[in-house]
Amino acid sequence: MKSHNCLNAWLLLASTLLPAAAAPDAGLPGTKPLELEGDLSAQMLAGIDKFLLREIERAAAHRTNYWKRDFSSREAYEKSVAPNRERLRRLIGAVDEQLPVKALEFVATTAVSATLSEIGDFTVHAVRWPVFEGVYGEGLWLRPKGAITARVVVLPDADQPPEWLAVRLAENGCEVLIPTLIDRNDSWSGNEKLKRFTNQPHREWIYRQAFELGRHVIGYEVQKVLAAVDWFASQESAAGERKLPIAVTGYGEGGLLALYAAALDTRINAALVSGYFDARERVWAEPIYRNVVGLLREFGDAEIASLIAPRPLVIEHAEAPKIDGPPKPHDGRGGAAPGRIETPDFNSAAAEVLRARQLAGPFKDFITHVHGNEGRAIGPMSEQALLALLRKLGREVKALSGGPAPAAPDDPHRVRERQKRQVEELVQHTQRILRESERFRDNGFWKTIKAKNADEWAGAVKERQTNLWDDVLGRLPAASLPANARSRRIYDKEKWTGYDVVLDVWPDVFAWGVLLLPKDLKPGGRRPVVVCQHGLEGLPADTINDDPKASGYGAYKAFSARLAERGFIVFAPHNPYRGRDAFRGLQRKLNPLGKSLFSVILAQHDRILDWLSEQPFVDPKRIGFYGLSYGGKTAMRVPSLLDRYCLSICSADFNEWVTKNATVDSTYSYMFGGEYEIFEWDLGHTFNYAEMAACIAPRPFMVERGHDDGVAPDEWVAHEFARVRRFYNKLGIGDRAEIEFFNGPHTINGVGTFKFLHKHLNWPEAR
Numbered sequence: 063m064k065s066h067n068c069l070n071a072w073l074l075l076a077s078t079l080l081p082a083a084a085a086p087d088a089g090l091p092g093t094k095p096l097e098l099e100g101d102l103s104a105q106m107l108a109g110i111d112k113f114l115l116r117e118i119e120r121a122a123a124h125r126t127n128y129w130k131r132d133f134s135s136r137e138a139y140e141k142s143v144a145p146n147r148e149r150l151r152r153l154i155g156a157v158d159e160q161l162p163v164k165a166l167e168f169v170a171t172t173a174v175s176a177t178l179s180e181i182g183d184f185t186v187h188a189v190r191w192p193v194f195e196g197v198y199g200e201g202l203w204l205r206p207k208g209a210i211t212a213r214v215v216v217l218p219d220a221d222q223p224p225e226w227l228a229v230r231l232a233e234n235g236c237e238v239l240i241p242t243l244i245d246r247n248d249s250w251s252g253n254e255k256l257k258r259f260t261n262q263p264h265r266e267w268i269y270r271q272a273f274e275l276g277r278h279v280i281g282y283e284v285q286k287v288l289a290a291v292d293w294f295a296s297q298e299s300a301a302g303e304r305k306l307p308i309a310v311t312g313y314g315e316g317g318l319l320a321l322y323a324a325a326l327d328t329r330i331n332a333a334l335v336s337g338y339f340d341a342r343e344r345v346w347a348e349p350i351y352r353n354v355v356g357l358l359r360e361f362g363d364a365e366i367a368s369l370i371a372p373r374p375l376v377i378e379h380a381e382a383p384k385i386d387g388p389p390k391p392h393d394g395r396g397g398a399a400p401g402r403i404e405t406p407d408f409n410s411a412a413a414e415v416l417r418a419r420q421l422a423g424p425f426k427d428f429i430t431h432v433h434g435n436e437g438r439a440i441g442p443m444s445e446q447a448l449l450a451l452l453r454k455l456g457r458e459v460k461a462l463s464g465g466p467a468p469a470a471p472d473d474p475h476r477v478r479e480r481q482k483r484q485v486e487e488l489v490q491h492t493q494r495i496l497r498e499s500e501r502f503r504d505n506g507f508w509k510t511i512k513a514k515n516a517d518e519w520a521g522a523v524k525e526r527q528t529n530l531w532d533d534v535l536g537r538l539p540a541a542s543l544p545a546n547a548r549s550r551r552i553y554d555k556e557k558w559t560g561y562d563v564v565l566d567v568w569p570d571v572f573a574w575g576v577l578l579l580p581k582d583l584k585p586g587g588r589r590p591v592v593v594c595q596h597g598l599e600g601l602p603a604d605t606i607n608d609d610p611k612a613s614g615y616g617a618y619k620a621f622s623a624r625l626a627e628r629g630f631i632v633f634a635p636h637n638p639y640r641g642r643d644a645f646r647g648l649q650r651k652l653n654p655l656g657k658s659l660f661s662v663i664l665a666q667h668d669r670i671l672d673w674l675s676e677q678p679f680v681d682p683k684r685i686g687f688y689g690l691s692y693g694g695k696t697a698m699r700v701p702s703l704l705d706r707y708c709l710s711i712c713s714a715d716f717n718e719w720v721t722k723n724a725t726v727d728s729t730y731s732y733m734f735g736g737e738y739e740i741f742e743w744d745l746g747h748t749f750n751y752a753e754m755a756a757c758i759a760p761r762p763f764m765v766e767r768g769h770d771d772g773v774a775p776d777e778w779v780a781h782e783f784a785r786v787r788r789f790y791n792k793l794g795i796g797d798r799a800e801i802e803f804f805n806g807p808h809t810i811n812g813v814g815t816f817k818f819l820h821k822h823l824n825w826p827e828a829r
Contacts (some may be wrong), residue, residue, distance in 0.1 A: 089549035090561050090577070092677075095550035097563060102574050103601060103640050110638055110662055114651040118343050121358050121655055121699055128360040129686070133423040136372055140328065147369050150361060151326055153354050155272065155281035156288075158491075163190040163293040166203055170353040174476070183207055184232040188476070189239075191289055195496075197487045199286035200480055201241040202230035211235035212455045213294040214309045215287050215323075219337070219383045220245045220265060223477045230448055230462050231311075239290045242480055243315055244268055244279060246349075248389045248398075249478075250485045253726050260736045261395040263388050264481070265315075265351035268488050270733055274724040275495045276744030278323065279351050282488055287323040295329050307331040307455045313442040314338060315402075316381040318352070325369035332454040333370060336378035336442040339363050339415050340406035346650035349385060349401030355743040356656035364417035372425035374454035377415055377435035380441035381405050399738035400643060403567035408437030430454075489726060496724045499746035507753050508785075516760035517792045519730065527757050528570025529702050531664070534748050536657030537574035541669045542568045549577075555748050557581055558626040560606065563633075565669050573666035575635035576602040583679055590684035591631045592673055593667075593707070594622040597691030597714075599642075602634035607692075617714075618690060621810045625688075628816070630825060631680060634668055639692050649739035658742060660699050671706045683708060684823045690714050690810055691773070702757035709822050710758050711815050712751075713766035714808045717774030718782045720746045752785035755799075759790060760799040762822040766815050768806035776803065797821070 089095050098105065103201035127148075132142035151157065169188040179186040183206055190200040201224040214236045218224060224240035232238050244264045249268035252259030260267070266281040287310060294308050309332045312320030317338030324333035342362045346350055367375055382405040388398035412431065417664065419426035432447045434440040441447055445462055452459050507526075513519035531537045543566040554558025558578045565573045583589070595607045597617065604614030605622040626632045639645050649659045675682035686709040689697035694715025701710035723729045723741055732740050755763050763786065767779050782803050790799035802814030820827045 075142055076164065082542070083398045086553050090547075093547040093549040093563070096550040096562055098548075102562075102564070103636055103638075106572065106574060106636065106645075107641050107644055109572060111651070112570045113568055114648060114655075118358060118651065119656055122362065125360055125362070125365060129365075130426060131368075131423065132423075133425070136425075139372070139425065143369055146360065146365075147326060150322070150366065150369070152360075153283075153356055154284060155276055155278035156284045156326065157276065157281070158194050158285060160285060160289055160292070161194060161693050163191050163289050163296065166191050166293060167198075169200065169480075176691070178202070181300050182233070184229065186229075188480075191293055193282075193286050193289045194491055197491045198280075198483075199239075199241045199289055201239065204229060204236075204238040204240070204411070205236050206232055206237065209235060210237045210306060211457060212307045212309060212452070213237045213297070214239075215290045215294075216240045216322075217287070217310070217312030218243065219314030219316055221247075221383065221424055223480075224312075230445070231442075231452075234452065234457075234459070234462055236452075237294075237306075239294075241283075241286055241290065242484055243283060243319070244484060244488070245481055246385065246388070247481075248395060250482055252395075252734070256727070256729055258729055259393075259395045260397045260734055261389045261391050262398040263349070263351070264485050266349070266388065266398060266738075267733075268485070268492070269351040270738070270741055271436075271489070271492045271496070271724045271726060273353075273741045273743060275492060275746040276721060277492060277495065278354065279488075280319070280354065282491075283319050284326065285325050285804060287319060288327050288565055291323075291327055291329055293614060296709065304603065309333060309451060309455055311443070312336065312338070313380065313450065321363065321366055321370075324373070324375065325366045328373070330370075330373070332374040332376070332451060334376040334378065334443075334447055334451045336447060337380040337382040337405070339367075339377045339379075339414060340411045342654075344656055346647065347401065348403060348750060349388075350399040350650070350738055352401075353650065353653050355653045358654040359656050362414065362417070364414050364421055366420040367429060368421040371418075371422035371428040371500065374428055374430070374451075375418075376430045376432060376447055376450045377411075378441045378444060378447040379406075379408055379411055379437065379439050380429070380444070381439045397734060397736040397738075399646075405439060408433065408439075412437065428611060432736070492724070493726065496721065498718060500750070502747050503750060503753060506747070507749075507756075508789075513793065515540055516795045520760055523757055523759065526753075527703050530699075530749050530754065530757055534742060534745060535654070535699060535703075536652065536661040538657060538661045538665050539568075541665060541672075543568060545669060545673050547673055552576070553578070555623070555626075558623070558632075563673070565673050567665055567669050567754050571662070571666075573635065573669050574602075575670065576606065576622075577605070578622060578632040578634070580626055580629050580631065581680070582629065586678070588679060588681040589629065589631050590686065590819075590825050591633055591680055592622075592625050592819060592823070593670070593685065593687045594625065594634045595637060595687065595689030595693030595696050597689075597693045599640050600692075601640070602636050605634045617809050619810045619812055621688070621690075621812055624812060625816070625819070628820075628825075628827070630819070630823070632672060635671065637666075637692070637696060646739040653743075659739065660696075663696060664700055664703060667700050667704055671704060675706065681751045682706065684825075686819060686823050687711065688713065688815065688819070691808065698751055701761070705761075709762040709764075709818075711764045711766060711818065713815065714750055714768065714771055714773060716753060716765040716767065716779055716783065718778040719751045721778065722774055730772070751767055751782050752789070755786040756789055760793060760795050762800075762818070763790075764799070764815060764818045765801040766811055767803050768799060768809060768811065769803060770805070770807045771809075773808060 132138040166189040170176035187205040190198040246263035313336040317335040326394035385403035608620035688711040695710040697712040701707035
């Protein structure tokens with residue numbers, strides 16, 4: 063009935079609307095007047111932001127759906143939360159197979175001894191221990207000269223070398239390993255051979271490249287801690303004595319790692335977390351190296367703490383390391399993501415502790431909250447907190463022995479060189495994973511395809527599309543509101559008329575674009591549509607403006623207007639990748655929900671397709687997609703999942719996408735730029751661009767590529783497209799996959815692609 067009414071309205075007004083110019087305030091038949099004024103792009107971003115803040119609150123309220131706790135016994139509880147523990151391990155990328163730790167290795171040369179101190183009741187040695195091939199944990203080993211009563215991994219904050227920590231635990235009979243953490247300096251965030259550097263903290267430098275490959279700086283360092291626990295666990299106590307307890311303590315970033323490590327490894331008998339514990343719903347405002355995809359669906363700090371129960375956990379409310387952002391841009395270095403660390407509000411932290419107790423049920427006394435009078439911060443690693451930990455380890459001590467003994471010698475050169483080794487080891491490890499990722503995709507994607515022709519693949523591709531949507535990009539619910547289409551005329555050209563169109567998706571979230579209607583439309587006639595997508599920081603108008611002096615003309619060449627002049631109906635949607643950090647902040651809010659910016663974009667395009675398909679002048683089976691740059695990214699992701707797009711053209715973007723994101727050995731890499739939102743979790747082992755194109759098949763697919771396009775070299779583009787061409791040929795539809803190379807930069811060429819549109823949308827070139 064709705065479509066019928068729209069058709070009647072269209073027929074009644076056709077004589078006045080087409081081909082003559084519409085009245086100044088006229089909108090499209092079947093729509094309401096569009097009354098929104100001002101910057102629709104900024105309003106779109108603001109609305110999405112409101113929606114996402116509500117989604118974060120909703121996710122916290124629904125976390126119980128992921129948990130099936132059994133409190134009937136300690137053993138039953140451990141078994142019931144084991145799936146949650148395993149999911150947390152995967153979320154932080156702690157998935158690499160660890161090497162056995164048979165012994166600690168001394169770090170020494172003929173000029174520098176591994177023994178740093180033998181003063182007092184313990185010795186201090188510089189040591190390392192294997193974690194993965196070519197990757198070591200490295201730091202200090204403090205060994206008491208007398209009887210050892212416990213073994214403890216002590217984790218400083220990221221910007222504090224192991225030498226910073228006090229030695230009170232060693233003075234009181236604990237054997238201590240103090241690992242070095244990747245710090246927040248930017249000394250080695252770059253490539254000397256390329257002369258390319260950034261101001262990304264080392265933690266972000268590792269985070270970016272690892273993220274694309276399903277790894278994380280958090281996961282890497284947790285595994286360094288667990289490798290230390292491996293060694294501790296292998297050390298048998300003296301004959302006839304019980305095995306010694308193992309604990310982990312940490313401050314700041316080390317507190318985060320202590321919490322996660324104790325949650326993952328039940329061999330850790332107790333943990334002390336200082337200067338970190340809090341509600342985590344604002345993790346999107348923290349440094350990006352704390353960004354964990356999907357975290358907030360299942361875990362806040364309280365839920366992670368509940369994985370430690372009933373083992374003891376001491377939370378010390380201490381001043382957190384104050385981080386106002388990354389290193390300031392300097393010497394040509396830039397591109398780091400914003401993010402702050404501040405001391406949690408005591409009431410907020412206390413509420414999270416209370417929540418952890420409630421989640422632990424009968425084991426609620428597992429957690430001890432240490433703080434000063436009236437909630438004041440103390441410590442870090444105060445005597446009160448350390449005593450609480452030792453008592454949880456079975457030590458009946460009323461006070462710590464010894465005094466504020468000096469820490470081990472702090473040699474700046476040794477500290478710097480150790481940090482450099484730690485950064486370079488993780489870079490090389492991640493780059494090895496990158497080099498192996500194509501083989502992984504070959505085995506997991508291509509070699510499992512059984513389809514022999516296009517018809518077979520059209521049925522089989524559904525499972526791959528589901529994996530891409532649910533597991534990689536993230537699926538948000540379908541539109542929850544009626545479209546409530548509103549429009550207004552904004553263009554009146556010789557051959558076409560243009561309208562702003564706004565459609566509701568969710569509360570506060572709308573889709574917006576510009577519809578171009580050729581003036582020679584005939585009532586009852588249905589034509590193909592080309593959806594023309596702008597790129598980064600663009601607007602629909604950029605694809606339409608035919609003034610050669612306009613800022614967007616050089617890239618877009620008014621391709622929307624040119625296609626409308628050829629008789630195509632054109633819809634130029636706005637995608638919310640505009641506003642620099644404003645839109646990148648949306649990605650930061652989406653990631654902890656297990657989503658991405660394309661989760662929103664997909665829902666917006668689905669609504670656009672709903673509306674276009676209902677229009678009496680549109681042939682819903684002939685709606686094609688054509689996007690440039692970030693619009694080309696959209697061309698790889700949206701049509702691969704929304705089958706109502708009957709074809710897709712990727713312009714000025716198609717390339718070896720995983721390499722472009724994760725490599726540190728090419729100037730084309732996003733590792734050196736400010737596009738910190740561009741990285742997608744574990745894409746390297748799931749969907750590169752060839753695999754996304756396979757999800758578009760058997761529908762037609764085309765790449766438009768300028769030889770001088772700085773997005774990637776031709777060799778990357780050709781390498782990745784060869785896999786697409788082969789697949790289409792194997793399905794017997796090689797004529798549906800095309801690539802056009804042309805002499806030109808990052809721009810629309812509009813030659814081969816226009817022919818492609820005319821051919822596959824069945825619209826004559828000459829009319």
